[in-house]
Amino acid sequence: MKNAFLIHNPTAGDSQHNKEMLLEKISRLGFQVRYVSTDAENWKGAIKDPTDAFFLAGGDGTVHKVAKVLLQDREPTERIVPIHLIAMGTANNIVKSLLNTTSIKKGELPLTGLGTKFDCGLVQGIPDHNFFLESMGLGIFPELIAQMKNEDTAGMDPDEKLKRTLEVLLKLVSKFPAQNIKMKVDGIILKGSFLLVELMNIRYIGPNLDLAPLADVGDGFFDLVLISESARADFAAYLKQRLKTDENGKEMGLFTKTLRVKKMALKCPDCKFHVDDALVKDISGKRIGLSISQDTFTVMA
16 A cells, blocks of 8 residues: 655645545545644654655645755655645645646545646745745735735635735735846846736746746746736736636736746846745845756646
8 A cells, every 4th residue: 555645734724624534535545644734843854754645735835835845855866756736725826727727626636647747946046945836026926925914814715815815916006116127038138117027837826817827837947927017007907807707817918928938037126026925025136046947846736
């Protein structure tokens, strides 16, 4: 019988997807399952024990936490243990990107067939952040992360939280000052006045915005998405329509510029950055280097 770890964020999900229910579901797949909660003090050390598979039950933040632990001290030739993602969070952008949909059933176990190769972004120049799974960027999204930390979303269900995030983003679009940014992308210099600069490894960002619909987590490229100052009104109109219809339309491509890239370097005075869902401060004027590491994980969703 194969062995597996269930790594569970117990604060995600609901009573229908608790520890016992998840263990039972995984056991039915033929695994002998060991359980570890991300609330436990020793969970990081526990998951370094040998295993045949990981099952991650949580949101995007849980995936990032576990990935960070698995990347530590791993030799390049070490076997990549498959990671099965069980979506339990609010946005679940990673799982939705892998499944190419904004509609998923929480707590549903992934298929046990072939997994997807998952690239990883490598970061240089930002203390305590040396990789990203979802996206890294500057402009309006770091400001959104900062503002949402001050929002009282206690008691809201996931749909209400996503809607509130869209409302806050719409307000920001009306007043956020565009930033003059110069960057080197695969050896080519780009500069301009931008509301948003995002290096995307997955399709979705924030409140399930389909910012990079052609992004492929295993193709060896990032999708660099730019929204310029001249597209401010179009961006606001898109968000207003999204709030009315709750649909992720394709019209973002009419006002965004997307480039497929492997490497990027930039400096930005007075800029906030984000690395996945973490806000990064106090690195203004420092050179940030970004590159891609292929086939870092094998993921099933």
